[in-house]
Amino acid sequence: MDSGEQHLSSYASLALVLAALLALTGLTVAMSYVDLGRFNVPLTLAIAGTKVSLVLLYFMHLRYENRAVVYSFLGTIGFLAIMISFTFWDVAFR
Structure with missing residues (x-):
C-alpha cells in the first residue's frame, strides 16, 4: 500500500495552528461588523x-506531499480565483 514515511506533527505546532485558525475566525466575525466598502x-x-x-x-499534511500534488492544488486554486474574478467582473459591469 503506502511505503512512504509517516509524518507526525507535534501538539505544540498543531495548537499554534488551531490558535491561528481561531484568531482568523474571530477576525472574520469582526469584519462582519465593519464596513470597508468595496474592500x-x-x-x-x-x-x-x-x-x-x-x-x-497542517491538518491534511499537504506540506509533506510531492510536487505533483502541490502543483495540482495550486492549479485548482488558480482556476477558482479566475472563476471568482469572472463572477465579480460580471456583477460589476451590469
Missing part, C-alpha cells in the same frame, strides 16, 4: 484563503 469581500476572501491554506498544510 470587504477581497479582505474576507483573503482571510478565508489563509484559513484554508492552514488547514490543508
Whole structure:
C-alpha cells in the first residue's frame, strides 16, 4: 500500500495552528461588523484563503506531499480565483 514515511506533527505546532485558525475566525466575525466598502469581500476572501491554506498544510499534511500534488492544488486554486474574478467582473459591469 503506502511505503512512504509517516509524518507526525507535534501538539505544540498543531495548537499554534488551531490558535491561528481561531484568531482568523474571530477576525472574520469582526469584519462582519465593519464596513470597508468595496474592500470587504477581497479582505474576507483573503482571510478565508489563509484559513484554508492552514488547514490543508497542517491538518491534511499537504506540506509533506510531492510536487505533483502541490502543483495540482495550486492549479485548482488558480482556476477558482479566475472563476471568482469572472463572477465579480460580471456583477460589476451590469
